[in-house]
Amino acid sequence: MKLFLVLIRSSWISGLVSGLLGALSGMMNLGLIMLIHHALTDDPSEAGSLPYLFAGACVMVLLTQVTAKYLLVQLSQATAARLRYELCTKIIAAPLPTLESVGPNRLLAALIGDVNAITAALSAFPAACANAMVLACGLVYLATLSLPLAGGTILMASIGVFSFLTGLRLANRHIRKAREDQDEVVKQLRAMIDGIKELKGNNMRCLDFVYDVLLPADTRMRHSLIVGSNIQGFAHSWGRLFLFIGIGLLLFLWPQISTVSTATLTGYVLTILYLTYPLDGILGWLPAMNAASVAVAKIETLGLMIDRPEQQSSVSAPTKFQSIELQGVTYRYDSMGDDCFALGPVDLTLCPGETLFIAGGNGSGKTTLAKLLTGLYVPDAGRLSWNGRDVTNKVRADYRQLFSTVFVEGHLFDRLLGIDATPGKLEHWISLLGMEDKVDVQTGRLLTGELSRGQHKRLALLVAALDDRPIFVFDEWAAEQDPEFKDTFYQQILPELNRSGKTVVAITHDDRYFSVATRVLMVTDGRLSDSDEKDVSVRKAA
Incomplete structure (x- = not known):
């Protein structure tokens, strides 16, 4: 929720318009699938306006996608600029002892890494909304073809999404640990730069720093990232697999249970195959949103530490004093x-x-x-x-x-x-x-x-x-x-x-x-x- 509040503060109008355009683009893409389905299953003599509708849908897809991506670029840059400005303003207004206790490495990590993580997630948010709209419309279309088949598809998709979210929660522990380790890595990198003369002047100190301090800190961060990313990747693949399991059940098991026309099965297979793209987009966005949530929590923690801003001064400086x-x-x-x-x-x-x-x-x-x-x-x-x-x-x-x-x-x-x-x-x-x-x-x-x-x-x-x-x-x-x-x-x-x-x-x-x-x-x-x-x-x- 806090992540979405950041988006709303940045530019809710651009986000809303981009989301709507993305949704329209997704619906046009789904319309293309429906037209292809009709072209494959209907009588060719009744095609009539199908080519013109197909061409119009292609033009609409192009226009909506280009416009939505343009707005997304504007939105992501505005979000990053606003976040950096707000953080810089808080840092400047914070008492000096508080900033000294936080440390420059944590401030730099928030200003660079956390802001980039939040921006990456928010820039893809309207596209995720569009993908969600495509999924919803696709399920409605499937329901019009066969309601029992739509119910089975939703069940399989729900199991896949639930499995993915379970894996994502497990991966989140490692992602949070990696973010904590990142502060230590940034700290040691600054120490290396600030103390380069001392390192060059003592080979043993240099070796101890690299192999006993810098590399272990980087290894801990890298290990947590690798484990978390691998869990996310496995959960992602497992979630997508359930869609293909559903297609297999439709093709091989359902005809044994109930009579279903070839046209209906063809429509289902085409639609489900197409819906794997928006579902994959949503599942791929969730890890980015997860990383952004970690970043928001980190910034919020930092904000609580520097959330007592001092009264700002006037622009002009005093010219004299008595005592x-x-x-x-x-x-x-x-x-x-x-x-x-x-x-x-x-x-x-x-x-x-x-x-x-x-x-x-x-x-x-x-x-x-x-x-x-x-x-x-x-x-x-x-x-x-x-x-x-x-x-x-x-x-x-x-x-x-x-x-x-x-x-x-x-x-x-x-x-x-x-x-x-x-x-x-x-x-x-x-x-x-x-x-x-x-x-x-x-x-x-x-x-x-x-x-x-x-x-x-x-x-x-x-x-x-x-x-x-x-x-x-x-x-x-x-x-x-x-x-x-x-x-x-x-x-x-x-x-x-x-x-x-x-x-x-x-x-x-x-x-x-x-x-x-x-x-x-x-x-x-x-x-x-x-x-x-x-x-x-x-x-x-x-």
Whole structure:
């Protein structure tokens, strides 16, 4: 039922028209069989208009089939586009911690594999309706020839369909298992791509990954698919076989029981042989619908996990702020068990125009603090306020527009998005960051194909600078820069941002540049504290 609701939402008019045209085409095909039957059994002298009726039926079959297939293409593409759009919208609107818990591999599998499975099933749905109409009309025609024979045919067909559905239910268990295994395969394929340098640098690691991780995951998925497909194939063949058993009974057994004319038997055999085509179409569509139902259930499960969308923000970003305060803010990674890491309670006030450095050891909670400050994480307890007002779910998306961020794990798009910078400003930042050969000024394209980590972060800083938000947050930006650009960052870029009225929050280990900051805070085991003021003042004096 949920699968059909997807079809209705996509384009119920196209689906209905395509189904009706398919049904008309099927009826015309059945009409051809009836005309052939009459041509074979009637007196040739009474043929009369049969050739003209046959030609007209052929023209109608061609027109209805071409039109129905055209509408099916439109319908399938519209369905796929709508599904992808709805999923992308949900993903974009979902809270970041929820997306992190779902994992990119499951999101990608839903966006690609599940959408394709649903589209394939729905694109064939009108044709299945047409085949069902042909079967219904064919049975009516058989009933007009001989009601007892029609009853026997329906009985045999029912046994065959029931056998097929039983096999399909058994195969469904393996198909569902294969879909679960697919998430693991996608996960390991992404790991292979992301970690290709590490694999190339260690042959034993590469062999272990391929033979102990990737291939076993792929084998489990493949085994489930093979078993499920084989069961479906056997059930399909078994279901079709009952039609031919029925034909055999008609030809060899029924004449022994009751008198039946040769013309009636001929009509029955011709009609049943023709009806094997629409029945085969329906039986062949059911596995696709089964796979689509699994995909819908998978997407629905994903939707339940990301079904709490955040309030969307306005298009324009805030241009200024008076203060940002964190009061007793805490955050805990619940998914990691009882001994999970917890940040806080944190008390912090951020003022316009200041340059704040946050230092601390690896894993101390600096990046978590940055994500709380920028509104990407929601505090478990405490208060986050913006200009004296609490940052609630209603305003959180607007609050996030205050920040231009460069995170350690940040993604770099291959073009400037949502930015309308002047050519002079673009060229200034390109020159300052040494990115002349990585940016196409005319088109705004970023050449992201072959970048070192340092160049990646420089391009990310370029995008953040052009974004021109009131607050800049840099997460270990200088950690992978050479000494020249590290010095440029602390001695030129940060002072320039400060002179233009921007507030800067930089997570850093570079204590030799602490004198650049207005103040320095330390994060130790999830707790925030002031840095040693005497130590900082000595560095400033130096």
